[in-house]
Amino acid sequence: MPPPTTLYDKIIDRHRVCALNDVRGPGERLLLYVDRTVLNEYTSPQAFSGLRAAGRTVWRPRAAIGVVDHVNSTAPDRAGPVADADAQQQIDYFARNGRDFRIEMFDVFHPAQGIEHVVLPDLGWVLPGMVFAAGDSHTTTYGAFGSVGFGIGTSDIEHLLATQCLPYTRLKTMRVTVDGAMPIGSTAKDLVMAVIRQIGAAGAHGYALEFAGTAVRALAIEGRMTLCNMAVECGARVALIAPDDTVLAAIAGRPRAPGAAMLERARKAWTELYSDADARFDCEVRLDAATIAPMVTWGTSPDQALPITGTVPDPAALPAPAQADAQRALAYMGLIPGTPLHTIPIDRAFIGSCTNGRLSDLRDAARVLRGRVVAPGVRAMVSPGSSAVRRAAEAEGLDRIFTAAGFEWRQSGCSMCLAMNDDVLAPGERCASSTNRNFEGRQGTGGRTHLMSPAMVAAAAIAGHLADVRAMVP
Incomplete structure (x- = not known):
């Protein structure tokens, strides 16, 4: 054997x-x-x-x-x-x-x-x-x-x-x-x-x-x-x-x-x-x-994450090996320890990527967006993961839900997941993103990325700040 x-x-x-x-x-x-x-x-x-x-x-x-x-x-x-x-x-x-x-x-x-x-x-x-x-x-x-x-x-x-x-x-x-x-x-x-x-x-x-x-x-x-x-x-x-x-x-x-x-x-x-x-x-x-629980990142590494009900951590309260990284992350992200995560304002919202740009992801976000509109001052974009996904979403009318809510309905590609095309954050802009990496400059020089699920991105776009999707969808 x-x-x-x-x-x-x-x-x-x-x-x-x-x-x-x-x-x-x-x-x-x-x-x-x-x-x-x-x-x-x-x-x-x-x-x-x-x-x-x-x-x-x-x-x-x-x-x-x-x-x-x-x-x-x-x-x-x-x-x-x-x-x-x-x-x-x-x-x-x-x-x-x-x-x-x-x-x-x-x-x-x-x-x-x-x-x-x-x-x-x-x-x-x-x-x-x-x-x-x-x-x-x-x-x-x-x-x-x-x-x-x-x-x-x-x-x-x-x-x-x-x-x-x-x-x-x-x-x-x-x-x-x-x-x-x-x-x-x-x-x-x-x-x-x-x-x-x-x-x-x-x-x-x-x-x-x-x-x-x-x-x-x-x-x-x-x-x-x-x-x-x-x-x-x-x-x-x-x-x-x-x-x-x-x-x-x-x-x-x-x-x-x-x-x-x-x-x-x-x-x-x-x-x-x-x-x-x-x-x-x-x-x-x-x-x-x-x-x-629904998660969001607060720092510049995917492991610097907490439930949306949490607060920005105090680096001094973290294990010694993590303190220096946390201090640098908070300085880059412009965050203050003790800030409730659900109060952090955003400038941009992005749904897409090879992580969360599939049809089911778009359906999840659309359920949150239906009948609602993006908060003033937030630019929101959705880039389906493929042309086939885009066509399927349009056949279901998802594109109309996104556009009625104030999202830009884009073509397919890596888009704002990484700063290799014209979909980038400006320095200092803060983005709720369904992508996979929140490294410094990942979405644009000086851009600040908070990772989360597509439904959570939709919730943040509506609220104008990081938000708990459970308060919007029964």
Whole structure:
């Protein structure tokens, strides 16, 4: 009998080409076969330039899809080139690389365009048991389908395109078990923010993190993607959830998914992809779902978060290692210890990103916004995670709810998640944001970011300050 094995190790073992050292377990160096990748215009140019300089081709062009998402404008009118000449040059070079290396590319006018980690699940291209590697740290998102996904650098992208393999170091394993029922008003975003707050921004460094427990199994596929997406914010290199019927239902019928007969043949193999009952994890973490309230960040790291009912902390009251970081964060954020979080005013509200730009996220926000209007002085924007999500939202009339409330209904892209396009904060502006990172300058030089769920962003936009969504939606 083989020894009990974790889901992560099962997938890695199935993709292991050969050993590169004599270590067994965590720290083992191996050559890993990668099933598929997604490329973007921001992290791939040097990789293609390297291929050209070496006279190499792409080994499996059909195992890659390219998506324009980082630098493009999300302005409602996409009639022509983007205003930024450098951004347009990146987009043009990206298109040329697709033509030259026979890789399918979705430019800003393609009906499937969007944020890469929203587009691939839209297509049904992410399947259980696969390995994905891509030039974006939030490739962990695909763990929601029972796939190993991880971010890589530009030189690794070149190596992957040329060989379909990567040198890889096996990780330690961590299991985060969340049991119980989530309270009304709390979402997957609040759950993962609570995990990050508990274990710290580096708490899962060097680990593949598996989410388990009744609260996790109860989540729809979109919520699972939110968990796995933000696991990287506590240092996890990989995040996973064992696939089940929820995953199979999310794949079925998608444009690039296997047909019904093939899915039925795959069902048994996929639903047997789970950690064995006696598998040993290097670290175990437990949370009670019933204790998780709507969360917001107060600082400049995703672990600097509290329930909305809390107050800005006093750095002197925190453990010694955290005091200096907290002092710097409060100085940057312009906050005073003891301030109730729900009284902090905002200038901007943003809903979107690969973390929370899916159809269910827009529905959650629209339920809060229906019949209400954005507070005076607040500029509110929503950028659907993909063009497919945008069309689906418009078919349901969600765009009309957003615009009636005073939100700008934008095109799809990374948008205000990061300051690589024209959707940026001005210095000193404070934003309620459904994105994944609140680092200094992440949304614009001097911009101040408070992370929260889409419904909480909607509540803040209406109130004009951070607010508890539970007071607005029974």
